[in-house]
Amino acid sequence: MLPQIVITDFIDDDLQVERDILLGVADVRALNAHSESELQGQIEQAAAIMMYHNLSLSAATIDRLQDCRLIVRCGVGFDNVDRVRARQRGIPVANVPDYGTEEVADSAIAMALSLARGVHFYNQRLRHTPDPWEYRVAAPIHRLRDRVFAVVGLGRIGTATALRAKACGMTVRFYDPYKPDGYDKALGVERVESLQTLLAEAQILSVHCPLTPETHHMINAESLSWMPRGGYLVNTARGAVVELGAVTEALRSGQLAGAAIDVLPDEPPTADNVLLAAWRDPQHPAHERLIINPHSAFYSEEGLIDMRRKGSQACLRAITGKPLRNIVN
Numbered sequence: 001m002l003p004q005i006v007i008t009d010f011i012d013d014d015l016q017v018e019r020d021i022l023l024g025v026a027d028v029r030a031l032n033a034h035s036e037s038e039l040q041g042q043i044e045q046a047a048a049i050m051m052y053h054n055l056s057l058s059a060a061t062i063d064r065l066q067d068c069r070l071i072v073r074c075g076v077g078f079d080n081v082d083r084v085r086a087r088q089r090g091i092p093v094a095n096v097p098d099y100g101t102e103e104v105a106d107s108a109i110a111m112a113l114s115l116a117r118g119v120h121f122y123n124q125r126l127r128h129t130p131d132p133w134e135y136r137v138a139a140p141i142h143r144l145r146d147r148v149f150a151v152v153g154l155g156r157i158g159t160a161t162a163l164r165a166k167a168c169g170m171t172v173r174f175y176d177p178y179k180p181d182g183y184d185k186a187l188g189v190e191r192v193e194s195l196q197t198l199l200a201e202a203q204i205l206s207v208h209c210p211l212t213p214e215t216h217h218m219i220n221a222e223s224l225s226w227m228p229r230g231g232y233l234v235n236t237a238r239g240a241v242v243e244l245g246a247v248t249e250a251l252r253s254g255q256l257a258g259a260a261i262d263v264l265p266d267e268p269p270t271a272d273n274v275l276l277a278a279w280r281d282p283q284h285p286a287h288e289r290l291i292i293n294p295h296s297a298f299y300s301e302e303g304l305i306d307m308r309r310k311g312s313q314a315c316l317r318a319i320t321g322k323p324l325r326n327i328v329n
């Protein structure tokens, strides 16, 4: 019997990419589950698991695995896997860190430019206001050159976004306590030593750190108050890095002139999501100043194929006893 590779979520089309790599060596099963409870009875015999961002693998689910040699998070962020439990159970967890860096950076800069140039705002006004042919209706628009573009987390995506912001003539500063010295010099960006210093001059803030206990709600009412009034927030990292109530309030008060949010703390969001409520309500000041995307910053057809191919290759290495890569636990 061939070892089983179970794909828990996300892939709902043909399994061509996976089968091309695993044909003859593994029995590939796609569950396309929408909740963790649907995995019960389906994953126990898996020799390797491929998972995306739509589900979490909690300790209870990991405890069901009887002979699993690898869990691959097909994607960068591995905050939805209980890595500690996996380590206790002796199951390595790997991610796929390099399938969509450019896509996320392109999305972040597209969102930043859409906010800062009023593209989204004007489009909304034109659609909904009877006599909207007026360019000075948004928050004042400023020349991008020499604006301060602030990056939290200068990793792969933060770096790619910083380079794009520099190409627009912006001054890029970053806060990343784990980045070794010297990197900033090579990139031509300025390091600052605290989040508060970064935000004190940030006209556009772009978040690119992972979700960890340290970064959970790092962008909150207090940290938003450190920014100059009328700034913009872009979050393509993880929803829970940002406190949504604080963003909604900052948009209402004008502390933020706009926000673009690709990721929410609960995905898909529940009906009572405070930011979605503001975004839907034409009377709310945030209505025209808010861009919300459905966790799509990573998406391109090419990136998806890379992600699936690299995830499948990681499983192949696990079941054929080759050295594993990109282990995160």
Ligand SMILES: NC(=O)C1=CN([C@@H]2O[C@H](COP(=O)(O)OP(=O)(O)OC[C@H]3O[C@@H](n4cnc5c(N)ncnc54)[C@H](O)[C@@H]3O)[C@@H](O)[C@H]2O)C=CC1
Pocket: 076, 077, 078, 097, 100, 101, 104, 152, 153, 154, 155, 156, 157, 158, 175, 176, 177, 178, 179, 208, 209, 210, 211, 212, 214, 215, 236, 237, 238, 262, 263, 295, 296, 297, 298, 299
């Ligand atoms: N919206 C989307 O579709 C996607 C979102 N992501 C998110 O983007 C995040 C970043 O991805 P990469 O750049 O590839 O990861 P990376 O690991 O290359 O970079 C993350 C950077 O954040 C820094 N960091 C860690 N803790 C920090 C803290 N407390 N304060 C400031 N910086 C901190 C790290 O030192 C590192 O340089 C992922 O963790 C993931 O959550 C990634 C891919 C797609």
Ligand SMILES: O=C(O)C(=O)CO
Pocket: 052, 053, 074, 075, 076, 077, 078, 298
């Ligand atoms: O790669 C990631 O971390 C994503 O958010 C997309 O799955």
